[in-house]
Amino acid sequence: MERSMSRFLGLVFRDIQIALRSGGAWLMGLVFFAVFLSLSAIALGGAFTVLRPLAPALIWLAVVFSLLFSFEHLFTDDAGDGSLEHIKLSGMSMTAYVLAKVCAHWLLSILPLILALPMAALLFDLQTPTLIGLFISMMVASPALVCYGAFSGACLVGFKGGGFLLVLLTIPLVIPVLIFAVSGATSYDTAGLFALEFQALAGISLIASAIGIPAAAAALNVIME
Numbered sequence: 001m002e003r004s005m006s007r008f009l010g011l012v013f014r015d016i017q018i019a020l021r022s023g024g025a026w027l028m029g030l031v032f033f034a035v036f037l038s039l040s041a042i043a044l045g046g047a048f049t050v051l052r053p054l055a056p057a058l059i060w061l062a063v064v065f066s067l068l069f070s071f072e073h074l075f076t077d078d079a080g081d082g083s084l085e086h087i088k089l090s091g092m093s094m095t096a097y098v099l100a101k102v103c104a105h106w107l108l109s110i111l112p113l114i115l116a117l118p119m120a121a122l123l124f125d126l127q128t129p130t131l132i133g134l135f136i137s138m139m140v141a142s143p144a145l146v147c148y149g150a151f152s153g154a155c156l157v158g159f160k161g162g163g164f165l166l167v168l169l170t171i172p173l174v175i176p177v178l179i180f181a182v183s184g185a186t187s188y189d190t191a192g193l194f195a196l197e198f199q200a201l202a203g204i205s206l207i208a209s210a211i212g213i214p215a216a217a218a219a220l221n222v223i224m225e
Contacts, residue, residue, distance in 0.1 A: 007092055008100050015104035029066040030112045036062040037120055048125040055124035056185040059134060060178055063113055064145070068170060070109050071149035072156070072163045074101055075220065079157050088224060094217035098154070102146050102213065110142045133188030137181040140198055143205040147212030148173040154216035157223050177204060 019026035040058050044050050051058075078084040087097055114135065121131045152169040159165060184197030191197075 004092075004096065007090075008096055011087075011092075011097065011100040012104045012107075015101065016107060019104075019108050026108045027112070029070055029109050030116060032066040033062045033113055033116060034119075036065060037123055041123055051124045052126065055120070055126055056130065056134060056182045058124075059117075059120050060137075060182050060185070063110075063138065064174055064178060066113065067109060067145060067149060068167050069163055070105070071153040071170065072166050074105060074150060074153040075157050076153075079223075084220065085224065088221075094220050095214055098150055098213050098216045098220070102150050105150070106142060106146050110138070110146065114138050114142075127189075129189035130185060133185035136188065136193065136198060137184045137201060140184075140201040140205060141177050141181045144177050144201070144208035144212075145174060147205075147208040147216075148177075150216045151212040151219070154219040154223075157220065173208075177201065180204070 037058060040062075041051055044054065075084065078087070084097075088094065117131060117134055117138070120126075121134075126134075148170055149166075152166045152173075155169065156166050180197045180200045184195055184201060187195050187197060
């Protein structure tokens with residue numbers, strides 16, 4: 001058990017180290033997030049009375065779009081350099097491998113977006129309850145986003161130009177997440193932490209984790225046979 005946990009954590013830290021040495025490529029999602037929100041604010045005229053009601057939807061669209069194309073390389077790099085085959089031969093289960101990749105991806109791609117929320121709140125002049133609602137919705141919904149992306153990315157390992165197919169495969173899965181997340185962020189002021197939207201997001205994330213990670217592992221096993 002201790003050895004398995006050590007290998008799991010080692011894989012997470014390996015992905016983080018590779019990303020940090022990549023010259024800042026792992027920050028492209030955060031850059032897209034900032035650019036999307038800035039251009040949206042400019043296009044809508046910059047008036048806070050217009051921007052404030054639209055902010056939760058715009059912020060969540062920025063989150064989804066910034067994550068979509070990052071899933072394409074979640075497994076392809078390991079498959080391309082032989083690391084995936086080596087990990088399988090080492091005896092590590094594909095489920096543990098996928099879980100480690102999901103955890104590393106969350107830390108590298110979603111955590112920076114969560115930390116950037118206060119800056120987005122300043123851009124749109126959001127009130128504190130709305131900011132808290134956005135924070136909770138991202139914390140609760142992000143596992144579903146990453147697990148759906150991991151499943152889509154695993155299914156398309158080895159496909160040339162798989163980015164477009166990945167978007168088509170992932171978008172229908174994330175639409176319910178997007179709907180409940182935006183609604184939860186806006187309803188936090190009245191319903192609080194136990195809003196029905198947050199409960200729905202928690203359920204979606206649990207289901208996505210329980211199904212998406214084993215399904216991604218199964219897809220990788222099939223591709224490697």
